[in-house]
Amino acid sequence: MRKTSMILACLAIYAASPVLADDDCFVPMENWQPRDAVAELAKGNGWTVRRIKIDDGCYEIKGRDATGRQIEVTVHPATLDVIEFEYEDDDHDDDKREGRDDD
Numbered sequence: 001m002r003k004t005s006m007i008l009a010c011l012a013i014y015a016a017s018p019v020l021a022d023d024d025c026f027v028p029m030e031n032w033q034p035r036d037a038v039a040e041l042a043k044g045n046g047w048t049v050r051r052i053k054i055d056d057g058c059y060e061i062k063g064r065d066a067t068g069r070q071i072e073v074t075v076h077p078a079t080l081d082v083i084e085f086e087y088e089d090d091d092h093d094d095d096k097r098e099g100r101d102d103d
Contacts, residue, residue: 025058025077032077041080047071058083
C-alpha cells in the first residue's frame, strides 16, 4: 500500500510540473494560430516586427513599439494573449516587464 501511495504521489507531481513552469506554453500545434495572425496582432498594436520566433512553446515577437523602443513580447500560441511584455533598453539594466504577477 505504501509503495502504491508513493507512486501515485510521484505521478501527481509529474503531472503538475507543466503548471509550475509558467513561462512555457503547452499547446498542441494543431491549436496554434498561424504566424500571420501574430504579425497582425503586432501591427494592430503599432509594433514593428523584426522577428517572430518560437521560444518555450510560445510565440516571441522582437521589434519596436510605436514610439521606437525595443520590445520583446511573449504571446500564447492558441489565444494570442500577451503573456509577457518587456522593454529592452540598450544597457539591459532597466528592463521593464509587464504581464507577469511574479516579476
